[in-house]
Amino acid sequence: MRSWDRVIGYALLPLALLSCHVSREPKSDEKSKQELxxxxxxxxxxxxxxxxxxxxxxxxxxxxVPGAIITKNQHLQFLREHPAGGKRPEPAFRRSACKGLW
Known part of the structure; x- marks a missing residue:
């Protein structure tokens, strides 16, 4: 009987390891979502x-932008040449949600 216990134990070991790995994946997705x-x-x-x-x-x-596509350097240069003055209105997308990314 002892040998059957070992056989069953060895057969269930991969399932146990797989279940541990699968249970960690949502945390990784949640962490990625929070980082984004x-x-x-x-x-x-x-x-x-x-x-x-x-x-x-x-x-x-x-x-x-309307009528053009500008590079990172062009965008940063524009910001340097045209600093924002005063308070800007709050964007409508300020509270965005990540949907369909995961």
Whole structure:
């Protein structure tokens, strides 16, 4: 009987390990979601600060504006040449939600 206990134990071991791995995946997804939201919120906080945006935006960032598509460097240069004055209205998408990404 002892040998059957071992056989059953060895047969169930991969299932136990797999269930541990599967149970960790949602936490990873949740962590990714939180990191993405934190980055988006940071971007919204510093959207008029070219120094801070330089760290956030990817080198291949493209900004679609009416009639043109500008690069990261062009976007940052525009912000340097046209600093924001006064308080801006709150964007409608300030409280965005990550849907369909995971």
């Amino acid at each position: 939201l934190a980055l988006e919120n940071r971007w919204l906080q510093v959207e008029d600060d070219p120094v801070a945006l330089d760290d956030i935006l990817a080198s291949d960032f493209l900004h679609v």
